Structure formats: structure tokens, C-alpha cells
Amino acid sequence: MSSLSERIELVKQHDAEKADLFKALVDQFKALEEEKQKIQQELELSRYLCEKQLVDLKVKAQDVNNLQKTMDCDPFVLLLVDGDITKFLDEYIKRGAPGGHDAARDLRNAVYSHFQPKPNFLLDTKIIIHIFANIAGMIKTYQDSKIMSDPVVVRQFLQGFNREHALSHFIDAGDDKEAADSKVKGSGDSSYAGFFRQFSLTTQVCSRIVLVESVPFATKFSEVADKFEKTEFKTIFRETKIDTRRLSFRDEAAGRSRGSPPPSHASPSYASTVKHAGQSQTDVDLTKDMTGSTGPERPDGRKIYLNKDGYRVDKDDMLAQFEQLTAQHDSVKRELSMAQDTARTYYERMLQAQSDATRIIETVVEGDRFVLVLVDADSVPFVDDFVAKGMIGGEDAGKHLRIAVEAYHKLNSNYHPDDRIIIRAFANVLGSWRTYKAARTIADELVFHQFIAGFNRSHPLSDFVDAGSHKEAADTKIKANFELFYRNRHCQHILFAGSADSGYAGFLSQFSRPNEVNEKITLVEGPAFPFDLRKVAQGFRYTTFPAVFRSSKIQLPVGQTSVMTGLKRPGPELISNRERPSPTTVRTGIITPPTPQSSSGPVSSRPVVLPPIILNRFEQRIDTPLQIDKDYMQHLYQNLKLCNNFYLKGYCPYGSKCEFDHSQNLSPIQLDTFRHKARSSSCRTSFCQDPTCCLGHLCPRGTGCNINLCKFAPEMHNPDTTELYVYNPATNTKQQIPPA
Known part of the structure; x- marks a missing residue:
């Protein structure tokens, strides 16, 4: 009897343990379910942040691309030349202004030809040429070497060079020893070898800087030059220094073929791709069988747990489902961890992109x-x-x-x-x-x-x-x-x-x-x-900078005799015959003007007779007084639109397409009246020596003019007329006019 009672007690204890176990499992299931839902919410939030950060990353990348496009706006190549070291071929210098023009043109074409094959070269790239040299020293070098003796030719070469293009500049750096070096480098702190060493800190060849070799590089500079791209312009620059110890009339070899450096290849661009975290598996209601109701109580008061179908829950089934739920819970946590790692990666890359964009902007702008x-x-x-x-x-x-x-x-x-x-x-x-x-x-x-x-x-x-x-x-x-x-x-x-x-x-x-x-x-x-x-x-x-610039135009001293009262009309032997030229044939004693056909075929014309050029002792141009018809002057302003070129220069480049009148037959006094009207427009300079210029070189208002508000330059008011000369531009000679 006692053994049976003991067995009953053992069974009761066993059922109580099972019931406690089931209750603990159900509580654990509920806790796991709540944690799973929380993790899923965090996972969705992480995915949202990943997508948002990816969009932000793309926007930043677009900003960088836009910034790069802005950088490509108005691109230019800057050519800096130390003219004390690198000198043009003698043939250019000897020709004066035409040689300077051709030197600038050929140099510009050579630079363009060098960069044009490069893959990153843009067609609208401008070429800026700056040449710095000690002009006085350069002139002395050419004189000592017997290449040329006239310093005017060198200065004419410089003017021709600067005139060739608005972005071509040949600049006098002064006579200091390092003047040209300082201009080229922007500072005077080191030699060229030391200066360029700061741009060659890597083992790769720097393609952004191209060194042009004319005279062979010095030994120290050659060591640094290997870190840069190099080229030669043998048809433009001398390959040897000018020898000032003996005659130097030999011609430099200008026709040697130039080896074109192989076109550099653009640096590879790298694109980073980020792999997205995989989507989570389809959620399954793992606890649908564990949401049963509480069954009837046992006689000893313990509860029996049933599933939703009313069946009693077995311990082994519950343990299996618990293990499955735990495994899925661990899987969700791993997915969350991966999503968080991905979000962190995206965030770090976004920060890096922002940092790169900021750095680029600071480099570009600041x-x-x-x-x-x-x-x-x-x-x-x-x-x-x-x-x-x-x-x-x-x-x-x-x-x-x-x-x-x-x-x-x-x-x-x-x-x-x-x-x-x-x-x-x-x-x-x-x-x-x-x-x-x-x-x-x-x-x-x-x-x-x-x-x-x-x-x-x-x-x-x-x-x-x-x-x-x-x-x-x-x-x-x-x-x-x-x-x-x-x-x-x-x-x-x-x-x-x-x-x-x-x-x-x-x-x-x-x-x-x-x-x-x-x-x-x-x-x-x-x-x-x-x-x-x-x-x-x-x-x-x-x-205003009154300590640097004048607040008024330059005032020329008034001569002893006023130009309007003391200057007489030149004699008949100095005055041009002002017969109206015909539209097809003109007469001149000075120049042969171009015709509308000059650009496409040979010109057939006769010399044009133009008024003499009168200069004072400062070589200012003095307009001769004219006899005018006031009634005809009023008629000109009100009715006629005569062609200045046709009547005053003897030709019109527009021919029959000209919008102004060529049909009038003007008498000499009418022609003088028309010339007087044309002189009411100011010429650009008081030192004009253009024989065809019909604009004014003297203010017609005389002494009563308010110079500061006048469109005529100050030097065009009351110039000195004590000594006057007739200038012939064809022979470049002057003949003094006897005083009245």
C-alpha cells in the first residue's frame, strides 16, 4: 500500500513538473515573439536607412560630377617660358614685327598639336602664352653676338608677338638676375630644380606639367625632369645658347622632324558598388500552434494545456517547436546584424563621399x-x-x-x-x-x-x-x-x-x-x-586709387600758336586732288587700297590721292583746316548718308552691298565739308599715321571745350604747332613746313 502511495505521489510530482515546464515554454515563446517583432521593426528601419543613404550617396556623386563639369568650363593650357634661357630661332627675331607674329602663331599651333591627341583634351581649350625675359639683356645679347645691331627690331618683334593673339604676352621682367625665374615660378625662393621637386613627390610621371626642352637641361634639372612629361619645339626655339664670343650668323636647324610624344592615357576611374543585404525569409507564424487555450484542471488543481485544436500539448513537440523558433530568431538577428553592417558601410561611404566632395570644393574654390x-x-x-x-x-x-x-x-x-x-x-x-x-x-x-x-x-x-x-x-x-x-x-x-x-x-x-x-x-x-x-x-x-592713377587725362602743353589760328592750309603742291573717285577705278599718290575682290582674286586699281599727314615736333597728327559749306553741312546731317570709305579713302570694301550712298558727285568744297563732318568722330590716338584715316585728331571745339567730358583725348586739344612737318608714310620721311 505504501509503495502505491509513493508511486501516486511521484506521478503527481511529475505532472506538476511538466505543467511548470509547459508554462515556462509558453512564456518563453511569448518573449521570443515580442523580441522577433522588435527585431523585424529594427530591420525594416535599417533597410529604410540603407536606401536613404544610398540615395544620398548618389546625390553626392552627382554633385561631384556637376562640380567636375564646372571645372571643365573655360579650360585653358598655360605656357610659361623663361625667355632668358629659351630663345626663339634667329629667323623670327630678325624679321621684327612679322617674325613676332609668326613666332606666336607657330608656338600656339605647336602647343595645340601637342595636347590635341590627349583623351582629356577639350576642343574649346584656350592657350595662354606668357614669356618673361630681361629685354635689355636680350637686346645686348643679340648685339654682342652680331645677330642684329638695331634694338628697334627686337622691340618690334615683341610688339608683333603680343599683337598676334589677345592671350599671347611677351613681358619685360626687368634686369634683375632672377627676374624671369621669379615671374615664371611666382616666387623667387629656389632654382627651377628645387621648385619643380615639390610637384614630383610620387613615383609616377606627372602629366599635368609638360617641360619644353630647347637648350639641353642642366644636370640637376635633368634628374627632376624625368618625373614629368617632356616635349620639344625644335622649329620654334633655339637648341643652343647664343654665343656672344664670336659671330653667330649660322642658321639653326629648323626643319628636323619632331617626335611626337605618345598620347598619355587617362587615369583609370574606379566605381565602387555596394552589395545589398539579402531580404529576410518569408515570415511564418511559428507560434500558431502554441497559442492554445487553457484546458480543464486536473483533480489535484494543476492545469492541462491544449493547442488550438483541443489536443493536449506534448512535451517533445513543444521542445521541437521551441528549438525551431529559437533557430529562426537567431536567423533574424543575423539578418539584422548584416543590415546594420550594410547601413554602417553605406553611412561611412556617404561620409567619405561628403568629405571628398568638400575636399574637392575646397581645392577647387578655396x-x-x-x-x-x-x-x-x-x-x-x-x-x-x-x-x-x-x-x-x-x-x-x-x-x-x-x-x-x-x-x-x-x-x-x-x-x-x-x-x-x-x-x-x-x-x-x-x-x-x-x-x-x-x-x-x-x-x-x-x-x-x-x-x-x-x-x-x-x-x-x-x-x-x-x-x-x-x-x-x-x-x-x-x-x-x-x-x-x-x-x-x-x-x-x-x-x-x-x-x-x-x-x-x-x-x-x-x-x-x-x-x-x-x-x-x-x-x-x-x-x-x-x-x-x-x-x-x-x-x-x-x-578710386588717387595715389596710383591720374584723376584727369594727360594735359599737353599748349603751343605758342593756336592750331586754328596759326596753321595755314598747305600749298597746292602738298594738297591732294580731291576729285571724287569712281566706284571701280580710283587714283592715289600714296597707297593702293584693297577692293571688294581682294579676298578672292587679283586687284585692279589706280593710286588713291589722299590729304597729306601733318605732324608737329612731338609727332602728333594735326588736321589741316578745311573750307566748308554750312548749308551743305546741314544737308549732310539731315538727308544724306554718304559712305566715308568711298569718298574719303577712295574705296569701299563692301562694294555694291554697302548700305551707304555711293552715287553723289561731290565738288571739292562739298568733299571738304563731308571730311569735316567725318572728323567730328575721334580717332583712337593722337599719333595716328594711317594715311587712310578720315577721323578727327583735333577737337573741333578748340579752347572752349570741357576736356574732362570730351570724347577727344586731352592731347587732341590745342597741341603745339610751332614746328610742323609733312609726313610721307611711303618713304617714312618728314619735310618741315616753313613758318608763316
Whole structure:
């Protein structure tokens, strides 16, 4: 009996343990289910973040691509030449201005031919050529070597070079030993070998910098040069130094074939792809069999657990389902961990992309920032005290201008202490020194050339360029540099000094903005803005540098005799016959003008007779007085549109397509009246020697004119007429007119 009771007690205890186990399992199932739902929510959130970060990553990549496209806007190749080391072939130099023009053209074509095969070369790439040399030393070298004896030929070569293209500049660096080096490098801190070593820190060949070898590289430089791409322009530059110890009339070999360097291949681009985490398995309701109800109680009070179908839950089944649920729970946790790792990877890559984009932007925009100063020195002349002091005055002018620009730029909101200041002044040097000499500011041409050399020596990034004597030469160079650097992201600001030339009004209007001020451009006012430019200037910031630039145009001293009262009409032997030329055949005693067929076939014409060119002792052009018919003058203004070219030059390049009248038969006094009307428009220079020029070289208002507001230059008012000459451009000779 006792053994049976013990067995019953054991069974009761066993059932109680089973019931406790079932209850614990059900509680564990519920906890696992809750944790599973929580993990699934976190998994969905991780997937959402991954997708969002992937989108952000693509946006950042697009921003970088857009930035790269912006970088490709207005691309240019910069050619820097140390003219003290690398010299053009003698054939170019000996030909003067035509040789300079051909040298610049051939050099530009050679640079283009070198870069054109490269895969990353863009067709709209501009080529900027800067050559720096000690001009005085270069002239002496050519004279000592007996290559040439006339220094004028060398200066004509420089003018021809600068005239060839608006972005071709041959600049006098001054007579310092390292002047050209400092200009090329932008600093004077080391030799070329030491300077280029900073760009060759890797084992790969630097293809962004190409070294042009003419004279063989020095030993120390050759070691560094192997780290860069190299080329030669044998048909342009000398291969040997100029020997000043003996005669050097031998011709350099100019026809040797050039080996074209193999086109460099673009660096491979790398694209990273991120593998997405796999989607989780289809969720199964693992506890659908474990959500049963509580069954009837046993006699001892313990509960019996049933599944949803009413069957009693077996312990082994519950253990198997528990293991399955645990395995699936572990799988979900692994998927969550993978998703979190993927999200972390995407996030890290997004941060890296943001960092790269920021670094690129900082490199593109913040690196190598500069302020550009463009000066039309023909329009805004430097203070006389600077010019009169020659070399020292040029240095002082460059330094004072740089200090004034830096002080002004510090007031800008985008000022940065590392901003560089690039100064480029352009002028017709021949016309400028004549003007200063006529104004008695300088005694001779040498003083002005020394002023230019001193200005260029004042800083490696200060350049005074001789734009040549061609009309609009300085304007063309300034406009080309203005347009090139205005859209350059490194260029923070442009200061433009050209206030006295109304011709810039139309050019500047394209940069003005409606109802707001263009903060990137500042107009520097020297002489007062003319009317047309004054209206355009309202769309820009403007300032003055009175310590550097004149506030008025150069005033020439008035001669002892007024031009309108003391200058007599030349005698009949000096006056041209002003018969109206026929549309097809013209007569001249000076030049043979082109005809409309000159571009396509041979020209058939007779010489054109033109008025004589009268010059004073400063070589300023003096317009001879004319007899005019006032009634016919009024008739010209009201009714007729006569062709200036046809009647005053003897030819019209437009022929029958010309919109002006060729049909009138003018008498000599009517022709003089028409010429007087044409002279109401100002010529670009008072030193014009163009025999076909029909524009005015003297202000018709005389002494009663307000010079500061007049469209005629100051030197075109009341010039000296004490000594007058008749100039013949065909023979380049002058004949003095006897005083009245």
C-alpha cells in the first residue's frame, strides 16, 4: 500500500513538473515573439536607412560630377617660358614685327598639336602664352653676338608677338638676375630644380606639367625632369645658347622632324558598388500552434494545456517547436546584424563621399584663390611722378597699386588672407611714351621702358604688357583676359581700370545684372567716366586709387600758336586732288587700297590721292583746316548718308552691298565739308599715321571745350604747332613746313 502511495505521489510530482515546464515554454515563446517583432521593426528601419543613404550617396556623386563639369568650363593650357634661357630661332627675331607674329602663331599651333591627341583634351581649350625675359639683356645679347645691331627690331618683334593673339604676352621682367625665374615660378625662393621637386613627390610621371626642352637641361634639372612629361619645339626655339664670343650668323636647324610624344592615357576611374543585404525569409507564424487555450484542471488543481485544436500539448513537440523558433530568431538577428553592417558601410561611404566632395570644393574654390587687376594704361594713366622716375617709379607704382588693391579687397566679404593679387596692365607703349614726352613728363623713350621694367620687377605677379600700336590692341587683350577669368572659380574678384574709354560700355553691359550690383567686378575710376560708361558703371562697385592713377587725362602743353589760328592750309603742291573717285577705278599718290575682290582674286586699281599727314615736333597728327559749306553741312546731317570709305579713302570694301550712298558727285568744297563732318568722330590716338584715316585728331571745339567730358583725348586739344612737318608714310620721311 505504501509503495502505491509513493508511486501516486511521484506521478503527481511529475505532472506538476511538466505543467511548470509547459508554462515556462509558453512564456518563453511569448518573449521570443515580442523580441522577433522588435527585431523585424529594427530591420525594416535599417533597410529604410540603407536606401536613404544610398540615395544620398548618389546625390553626392552627382554633385561631384556637376562640380567636375564646372571645372571643365573655360579650360585653358598655360605656357610659361623663361625667355632668358629659351630663345626663339634667329629667323623670327630678325624679321621684327612679322617674325613676332609668326613666332606666336607657330608656338600656339605647336602647343595645340601637342595636347590635341590627349583623351582629356577639350576642343574649346584656350592657350595662354606668357614669356618673361630681361629685354635689355636680350637686346645686348643679340648685339654682342652680331645677330642684329638695331634694338628697334627686337622691340618690334615683341610688339608683333603680343599683337598676334589677345592671350599671347611677351613681358619685360626687368634686369634683375632672377627676374624671369621669379615671374615664371611666382616666387623667387629656389632654382627651377628645387621648385619643380615639390610637384614630383610620387613615383609616377606627372602629366599635368609638360617641360619644353630647347637648350639641353642642366644636370640637376635633368634628374627632376624625368618625373614629368617632356616635349620639344625644335622649329620654334633655339637648341643652343647664343654665343656672344664670336659671330653667330649660322642658321639653326629648323626643319628636323619632331617626335611626337605618345598620347598619355587617362587615369583609370574606379566605381565602387555596394552589395545589398539579402531580404529576410518569408515570415511564418511559428507560434500558431502554441497559442492554445487553457484546458480543464486536473483533480489535484494543476492545469492541462491544449493547442488550438483541443489536443493536449506534448512535451517533445513543444521542445521541437521551441528549438525551431529559437533557430529562426537567431536567423533574424543575423539578418539584422548584416543590415546594420550594410547601413554602417553605406553611412561611412556617404561620409567619405561628403568629405571628398568638400575636399574637392575646397581645392577647387578655396585653393589658389586670386584677385585679378586689369589696367588699360592708355585710358587710365599712372601718376606722372611714377613715370618720370623710370625704373624706381615703376617699382613704386607696382607696389602702391598692390597695397591699394589689398586694402580694398580686405573690405570684401569673401576676403581670405591667402588670396593672391594678379596685376596686368596693357598699353600702346609707343603711343604712351610719345604722349608723356609731349606732356614733358619724360625726356625720352628709355625712361618709359625703364618704368615698365620697374613695374614688372615690383612683384612676380605684376605684368605691364606692350599691346602694340594697333588700334584696339589693349582693349582686345583686356577683354579676352576679362572673359577668361570672370568665370574662373579661383578668381574671387576683378578690378578693372579703364574709366576714360567709353568703348568698354558695351562690353561691360553683358556683366551687369538687373536691379542689383555685380559684386564680383569693381571699376577703378581714374579720369571721370564718360557718359556712356557712367550709366553702365551703376551696375558695378567702383573705387578710386588717387595715389596710383591720374584723376584727369594727360594735359599737353599748349603751343605758342593756336592750331586754328596759326596753321595755314598747305600749298597746292602738298594738297591732294580731291576729285571724287569712281566706284571701280580710283587714283592715289600714296597707297593702293584693297577692293571688294581682294579676298578672292587679283586687284585692279589706280593710286588713291589722299590729304597729306601733318605732324608737329612731338609727332602728333594735326588736321589741316578745311573750307566748308554750312548749308551743305546741314544737308549732310539731315538727308544724306554718304559712305566715308568711298569718298574719303577712295574705296569701299563692301562694294555694291554697302548700305551707304555711293552715287553723289561731290565738288571739292562739298568733299571738304563731308571730311569735316567725318572728323567730328575721334580717332583712337593722337599719333595716328594711317594715311587712310578720315577721323578727327583735333577737337573741333578748340579752347572752349570741357576736356574732362570730351570724347577727344586731352592731347587732341590745342597741341603745339610751332614746328610742323609733312609726313610721307611711303618713304617714312618728314619735310618741315616753313613758318608763316
